[in-house]
Amino acid sequence: MSNNKKIIEGLQIIVTDLAQQADGHAIQSKIFATQGFRKLGDKYAEHATEERGYVDKCIDRMLDLGAEIKNGAKKEAPVYTDPIEWIRYDLQVSKDGLAWLKKLVEEARDDYTTYDILKEYYQDEEEDMYWAEAQLELIEKIGLQNWLNNQL
Secondary structure, three states: OOOHHHHHHHHHHHHHHHHHHHHHHHHHHHHHOOOOOOHHHHHHHHHHHHHHHHHHHHHHHHHOOOOOOOOOOOOOOOOOOHHOOOHHHHHHHHHHHHHHHHHHHHHEEEEEEEHHHHHHHHHHHHHHHHHHHHHHHHHHHHHHHHHHHOOO
């Protein structure tokens, strides 16, 4: 497999960055739930669990490929108390991540097992991006207060 090194490096980036993203979603979940936004809290708690599942899949695949796993350093990420600011931030993270991930999925096209893992992860992230876009559009249509009431 000629792209093995690039694929392993990409999987390691996912393990490092997505582990932090999962922690961030868990933190946001707690903040929103404490503010009374139960639905939003549940959404991000579930999202954190899904992301940890992808971290596990990437670690397993790296081990299959004989790679050394690292617990990489993670840079500080923002925490928000305003749900709208958070959704905007998270939407941009999704957009940036999908642009990068698309290249890695293409690198893995001849490694069917890794390709399937990355494709599934890509589809999940794309769904999250569409959800965030839809929420921001909904806020524009029904107003912030109505949207927040729907999150209780």
